[in-house]
Amino acid sequence: VTAASATHAPGPRARARRWAAGFGKRETWAAYAFLTPWILGFLFFTSGPMVASFVLSLTSYDILTPPEYVGLENYRTLLEDPKVRKSLENTLIFTVMLVPATMAVALAMAMILLRVGRAAGFFRTVFYLPQMTPPVAVGILFLLLFNGSTGLLNRALEAIGIPGPFWTTDPHWVKPGLVLMSVWSVGGTMVIYLAALKNVPRQLYEAAAMDGASAWRRFRDVTLPMISGALFFTFIVLTIAGLQSFTEAYTAFFGNQATQAYSSDAALFYVIYLFQQAFQFLHMGYASAMAWLLFLVIMVITLIQVKVSSRFVFYYGRR
Amino acid sequence: MSGGWKRIALVVTFTALLVTIFGGSRYDASASGETRDADTLSIMGFGTPDEIATVRVDRAKRAIAPAELQLIRGGFDQQQFLSSVAAGRPPDLIYMDRQLIGTFANRGAIVPLTTCIRSQKINMKQYRATAVKEVTFKGRVYGIPEFYTSRVVYINNTALASAKVKTSDVDGSNWNRLRRASVKLMRGSGSNLSRIGFDPKLPEFFPLWAKANGHEILSRDGRRARLNHPKAIEALTFAYSLIRQHGGWGGFKSFRDTHDFFGARNAFARNQLGASPLESWYLNVLAKNSPQVNITLVPFKNRKGQPINWATGNTWAIPKGADNQREACAWMKAMTRWEAWVAAARARVTTLKRNNEPFTGLYTGNKIADQRVLNRLYEKSGKKGFDNGVKTLVRVQKYSFTMPASPAGAEFQTAWRDAVNRVLSGQQSPAAALRQAQREAQAALNRATG
Numbered sequence: 001v002t003a004a005s006a007t008h009a010p011g012p013r014a015r016a017r018r019w020a021a022g023f024g025k026r027e028t029w030a031a032y033a034f035l036t037p038w039i040l041g042f043l044f045f046t047s048g049p050m051v052a053s054f055v056l057s058l059t060s061y062d063i064l065t066p067p068e069y070v071g072l073e074n075y076r077t078l079l080e081d082p083k084v085r086k087s088l089e090n091t092l093i094f095t096v097m098l099v100p101a102t103m104a105v106a107l108a109m110a111m112i113l114l115r116v117g118r119a120a121g122f123f124r125t126v127f128y129l130p131q132m133t134p135p136v137a138v139g140i141l142f143l144l145l146f147n148g149s150t151g152l153l154n155r156a157l158e159a160i161g162i163p164g165p166f167w168t169t170d171p172h173w174v175k176p177g178l179v180l181m182s183v184w185s186v187g188g189t190m191v192i193y194l195a196a197l198k199n200v201p202r203q204l205y206e207a208a209a210m211d212g213a214s215a216w217r218r219f220r221d222v223t224l225p226m227i228s229g230a231l232f233f234t235f236i237v238l239t240i241a242g243l244q245s246f247t248e249a250y251t252a253f254f255g256n257q258a259t260q261a262y263s264s265d266a267a268l269f270y271v272i273y274l275f276q277q278a279f280q281f282l283h284m285g286y287a288s289a290m291a292w293l294l295f296l297v298i299m300v301i302t303l304i305q306v307k308v309s310s311r312f313v314f315y316y317g318r319r
Numbered sequence: 320m321s322g323g324w325k326r327i328a329l330v331v332t333f334t335a336l337l338v339t340i341f342g343g344s345r346y347d348a349s350a351s352g353e354t355r356d357a358d359t360l361s362i363m364g365f366g367t368p369d370e371i372a373t374v375r376v377d378r379a380k381r382a383i384a385p386a387e388l389q390l391i392r393g394g395f396d397q398q399q400f401l402s403s404v405a406a407g408r409p410p411d412l413i414y415m416d417r418q419l420i421g422t423f424a425n426r427g428a429i430v431p432l433t434t435c436i437r438s439q440k441i442n443m444k445q446y447r448a449t450a451v452k453e454v455t456f457k458g459r460v461y462g463i464p465e466f467y468t469s470r471v472v473y474i475n476n477t478a479l480a481s482a483k484v485k486t487s488d489v490d491g492s493n494w495n496r497l498r499r500a501s502v503k504l505m506r507g508s509g510s511n512l513s514r515i516g517f518d519p520k521l522p523e524f525f526p527l528w529a530k531a532n533g534h535e536i537l538s539r540d541g542r543r544a545r546l547n548h549p550k551a552i553e554a555l556t557f558a559y560s561l562i563r564q565h566g567g568w569g570g571f572k573s574f575r576d577t578h579d580f581f582g583a584r585n586a587f588a589r590n591q592l593g594a595s596p597l598e599s600w601y602l603n604v605l606a607k608n609s610p611q612v613n614i615t616l617v618p619f620k621n622r623k624g625q626p627i628n629w630a631t632g633n634t635w636a637i638p639k640g641a642d643n644q645r646e647a648c649a650w651m652k653a654m655t656r657w658e659a660w661v662a663a664a665r666a667r668v669t670t671l672k673r674n675n676e677p678f679t680g681l682y683t684g685n686k687i688a689d690q691r692v693l694n695r696l697y698e699k700s701g702k703k704g705f706d707n708g709v710k711t712l713v714r715v716q717k718y719s720f721t722m723p724a725s726p727a728g729a730e731f732q733t734a735w736r737d738a739v740n741r742v743l744s745g746q747q748s749p750a751a752a753l754r755q756a757q758r759e760a761q762a763a764l765n766r767a768t769g
Contacts, residue, residue, distance in 0.1 A: 060766075062426060063401055063402065063404075063405040064401065064404060064405055064426050064427060064428055065426070065427070082755065083759075143576075147573050147576055147577065148510060148569055148570065148572075148573030149510060149512075149570065149573040149574050149576075149577055150573075150577045151573075163510065165569075166510075166569030166570065166572075166573055168572075168573070168576075169568055169569040169572045169573060169744065170569045170744070171744045171745070171746055261522060261523055261736060262522070262572065262740060263736075263737070263740060264740055264744050265737065265740065265741055265744070265746060266744065266746075276733075279397075279398040280397065280398070280729060280733075281729060281730055281733075281763070282401060282426070
């Protein structure tokens with residue numbers, strides 16, 4: 001199956017003219033009226049704080065005393081702070097492991113669900129249930145299930161003759177452990193894939209089967225291209241979520257005095273370090289600068305993903 | 320629907336949305352549990368978990384009458400507290416770790432108690448000098464000390480007897496002997512560890528190990544970090560070697576995490592620990608949950624063989640902008656005077672006698688109170704370990720040292736603690752980790768002092 005549909009996109013001027021012309025219609029006004037709550041929310045609760053955060057990033061501010069302008073000092077400190085480097089490195093490694101693992105497991109589960117037949121509803125609910133577990137609970141469960149001596153996972157591994165690693169204390173295994181724990185909650189991604197899989201036309205599989213395509217060829221040349229839109233969407237969303245990871249690792253390693261005392265650098269994700277700077281040490285200006293660096297990192301990574309991935313994405317029926 | 324009705328419906332919907340958005344943004348203090356008025360003393364960070372708290376609270380309530388008491392639920396939350404100060408709506412009183420005093424005083428989040436002490440005629444001499452030093456910043460007192468936590472070595476006699484190790488081998492005075500004793504006491508290794516020989520309690524007790532090696536990690540004025548000093552590096556290297564003997568941090572920590580620290584099946588009761596420096600309050604935990612344990616408490620000693628005691632504890636402090644400072648001051652005085660402590664101790668003794676549990680003393684920031692509790696209420700339980708334990712806890716108090724109040728206490732603590740954790744997890748050598756910690760801590764101290 002080949003998929004190529006050339007489209008001739010209008011230029012920016014033409015698009016602007018078309019957009020302005022839309023205001024001649026009552027439907028456009030109605031649409032904007034319905035969009036107003038979101039627009040206001042964005043202005044007051046997103047873009048407003050973003051501007052404030054940028055201004056604060058140029059100051060030294062501890063909440064209790066008025067901000068003091070320091071120019072680009074906070075950004076200069078960012079470059080020299082070894083913990084910024086470490087936390088960024090941790091976050092990137094975690095994301096690189098998390099995204100493909102989540103996508104693979106979610107896709108596998110969605111394909112199983114597609115074949116379950118009458119019990120599909122039951123299994124769909126069962127598979128989705130872990131998604132309902134609060135991330136804080138996941139963080140605590142991580143410490144219990146992944147304990148190197150008594151954790152359920154290591155006991156299971158031991159039963160089949162594999163000595164399990166110290167997931168919660170060995171810096172080399174902390175991030176893989178957190179990824180495994182996060183993969184547990186793939187229900188949301190799975191549901192998206194399930195919907196995409198249900199939309200793949202049956203006749204494409206029938207035609208491929210008649211041509212003698214094996215199950216693997218049908219998966220590679222029919223299924224994957226046909227759900228590539230969903231894969232692309234989850235790829236972007238999961239990457240952003242990975243780069244903003246906070247709750248599970250914070251609960252497990254930094255959430256209270258006891259866990260904080262033993263907090264490992266291996267679990268210091270960027271947003272956790274940002275949170276510490278802002279709310280533990282009250283370096284609001286520095287934390288704001290950190291937030292802008294993260295914004296920049298996410299934006300660059302997303303742009304690269306969009307540029308690279310768009311070549312592999314196929315939208316069925318698009319002209 | 321005609322065009323006119325459509326327009327009206329649209330306008331109504333739009334207006335309702337605006338009202339919802341902007342009308343709902345008005346701050347409702349009562350909904351967030353921050354209801355306050357002039358006749359209510361609000362306290363953050365304090366709870367009433369036992370008779371030591373409730374008896375004193377009843378007395379202190381009378382001292383602030385007719386004002387009412389409002390305890391803000393939950394432990395002390397630094398972020399919540401500082402936000403409330405910034406918003407101009409702080410609680411009237413806070414109850415927190417004494418080590419935070421310098422940070423808050425430096426930021427102007429709490430007020431000096433000079434007027435309070437004078438107006439309420441609070442006798443500061445009744446409090447332990449080391450505790451008062453901890454709450455003194457730039458020559459002014461910012462807090463009234465409450466409990467007084469000491470650190471001594473808890474020894475599992477059963478383990479020592481079976482391994483033929485002497486008490487003096489594990490008191491810290493001779494590091495070579497301690498290392499050998501720990502190996503003898505240990506059972507198993509790595510993921511098969513079944514008994515820790517000697518737990519050095521890292522990272523928490525790193526300042527104690529540095530002090531044992533004749534070094535303080537923070538200058539006396541609290542402004543200069545001294546983390547990369549050779550003696551600090553040597554202390555960390557040694558303390559870490561005690562963990563490495565057990566097969567490394569991974570197995571050690573995983574095994575320790577399985578201990579039922581606050582329960583009847585704790586590490587002493589189950590023979591899972593040979594010896595370890597621990598806080599004074601743990602004697603009370605053992606007395607309550609496993610009074611049958613065979614333990615000995617000895618002072619932690621420095622390398623010259625002299626006892627040392629790292630003392631910490633909680634304090635009361637008044638936030639900047641507190642509405643009811645007079646009541647707050649009266650409360651602090653009433654809660655920490657010796658009569659209140661003795662009344663509370665009496666209530667505890669009664670409860671313990673009823674349950675046939677040993678009374679292990681009360682260790683407060685008020686030395687007169689402690690003395691009177693010991694003289695008037697304390698009776699030997701007949702359980703040798705606990706009776707000697709009380710003696711040891713009383714004895715070590717005169718060897719106390721504290722961390723000075725520092726303008727960046729929280730950052731300083733994070734810097735050395737993270738360094739020790741990096742060493743434990745094998746990411747850095749003690750020297751490299753403490754060098755990094757020195758840079759981080761000093762940078763924070765410089766920022767705080769301008």
